Amino acid sequence: MLLRLWRRPQAQRVLGSFRLVPLNSCHALVLNADYRPLSYFPLSLWPWHEAVKAVFMDRVDIVSEYDREVRSPTFSMRLPSVVALKRYVPPAKRPAFTRFNVFLRDHFACQYCGASDDLTFDHLVPRSRGGRTTWENVVTACSVCNLAKGGRLAHECHMHPRTRPYRPTVQELQEHGRSFPPNYLHHSWHDFLYWDSELEP
Numbered sequence: 001m002l003l004r005l006w007r008r009p010q011a012q013r014v015l016g017s018f019r020l021v022p023l024n025s026c027h028a029l030v031l032n033a034d035y036r037p038l039s040y041f042p043l044s045l046w047p048w049h050e051a052v053k054a055v056f057m058d059r060v061d062i063v064s065e066y067d068r069e070v071r072s073p074t075f076s077m078r079l080p081s082v083v084a085l086k087r088y089v090p091p092a093k094r095p096a097f098t099r100f101n102v103f104l105r106d107h108f109a110c111q112y113c114g115a116s117d118d119l120t121f122d123h124l125v126p127r128s129r130g131g132r133t134t135w136e137n138v139v140t141a142c143s144v145c146n147l148a149k150g151g152r153l154a155h156e157c158h159m160h161p162r163t164r165p166y167r168p169t170v171q172e173l174q175e176h177g178r179s180f181p182p183n184y185l186h187h188s189w190h191d192f193l194y195w196d197s198e199l200e201p
């Protein structure tokens with residue numbers, strides 16, 4: 001099915017300036033069948049096309065909609081802004097060890113300088129010295145700090161992470177997720193919103 005974006009003629013005008021929500025920002029918040037977010041924010045977000053697909057597959061109920069529509073020759077629909085799963089999914093007991101969850105544990109901030117841009121991993125015990133990719137040995141770091149630390153140990157370069165890395169609970173990650181304002185999507189999150197595969201130790 002070919003979906004074509006249709007711009008509503010009565011698109012909002014705010015203070016005289018034209019403002020239309022960009023299609024890529026039309027994420028749908030996904031609720032479990034009990035109307036709680038499916039996972040910790042912002043992983044409870046689906047891109048608009050996933051949400052539309054789920055509506056057609058009858059997997060979700062639409063709770064709320066955007067003004068924005070998609071159209072094909074045979075149908076039109078407003079994009080869902082909130083959907084609820086029809087079948088309840090039991091919440092995970094332990095958070096998956098993924099890049100996104102490590103960043104979320106560390107509040108999307110470099111654990112050495114606090115920067116929030118250009119984030120990557122740092123191994124406290126470098127891989128070259130036998131360090132493993134585990135919750136306890138990986139911290140969020142900006143590329144600059146990661147490069148500066150290189151293959152050294154914390155005490156060798158006097159670079160100590162603000163928080164000692166640990167395995168978080170689901171509740172902790174939920175709490176960290178909630179500390180971001182609801183409509184706030186940091187640009188650095190976009191690459192990770194739909195990519196959350198388990199990391200190899």
Ligand SMILES: [Zn+2]
Nearest residue numbers: 110113142145
């Ligand atoms: Zn840094």
